[in-house]
Amino acid sequence: MKIGLVGLGRMGEAIAQRLVETGCQIVAFDRDLDRCKAVKSSTIDIATNARTVAESSDIVISIVSDDDGVRSLFLGSDGFLQTDIAGKLFIEMSTIRPMTSVQLAATVVERRAGLIDAPVLGSVPSVRKGSLLALVGGSTPHVDQSRQVLGRLTRKIMHLGGSGSGNALKLAVNLTMAAYLQSIAEALALGRRYDLSIDTMLEVLSEAPTANPWLASKLNVLKGGSADITLDVQTLRKDVMCAVAAGALAGVPMPGGAGVLSALSAAVAHGWGSRDLGELPRFFREFTLQGEPDEQDRSRDGPLLEVDDGAAR
Structure with missing residues (x-):
């Protein structure tokens, strides 16, 4: 054939x-x-x-x-x-x-x-x-x-x-993947500000009810290691943009999708577009947080945020 x-x-x-x-x-x-x-x-x-x-x-x-x-x-x-x-x-x-x-x-x-x-x-x-x-x-x-x-x-x-139904479901799947990835990025950033290590958080997330095969496949790159690129940031941004556009055409509001698209667009604008999507959480910690950048990869000693009686100062 x-x-x-x-x-x-x-x-x-x-x-x-x-x-x-x-x-x-x-x-x-x-x-x-x-x-x-x-x-x-x-x-x-x-x-x-x-x-x-x-x-x-x-x-x-x-x-x-x-x-x-x-x-x-x-x-x-x-x-x-x-x-x-x-x-x-x-x-x-x-x-x-x-x-x-x-x-x-x-x-x-x-x-x-x-x-x-x-x-x-x-x-x-x-x-x-x-x-x-x-x-x-x-x-x-x-x-x-x-x-x-x-x-x-x-x-x-x-x-x-x-016609088009296969495309619609593929965009829906990639939209959920992008939203999950953004939630991982925010969760890891929050934990770092309270002196939790990336490895510890990923160990717990891997055993949480929300764990999934995608997370298991990306643990190495989420920990800062190398990995074969399965989907780059720029392509995921294109897919989310398509999903948001398809939603607009069909009258489906997508505030979550628009938020994820903003984060992906920031990464592309900073030159991270060709990197594996598993690197997006590190970009989020290094370039989008208020105050001091994440210091874990630089072996910083001590907490990133002092805590007193349960209140951050």
């Missing part, structure tokens, strides 16, 4: 390798030529643009960074729609606004082809094991057609409804 793939970032590259390992022939494209060179092999051909990928494949996966990038893939001068796409299926795995998928799906259907939105839960290790969870929106025949490809990448495919 020959599959088209556009987008060779961390997830796209892992998807390409997984599909090859499961017997697929891939034709791929990315605007970054270095990424193309890194994956080119006897089983992965490199195309010169998105249009060529569509011409060479019956099923095309795309996974890029944002709505503008997705629209360009379909509508650009060298995009998918610049060739005959009748009978082809497009699997859009990017995390984007629901309305973008709704609009593009209508255009693709007019050209006698299919488009489903299929963002996934999981990161590169999940791709390699074929254990992603696909959140899929689109028509039942197109979703059924996609299973021959998505089944190689996932442990479960959830068909949620019409």
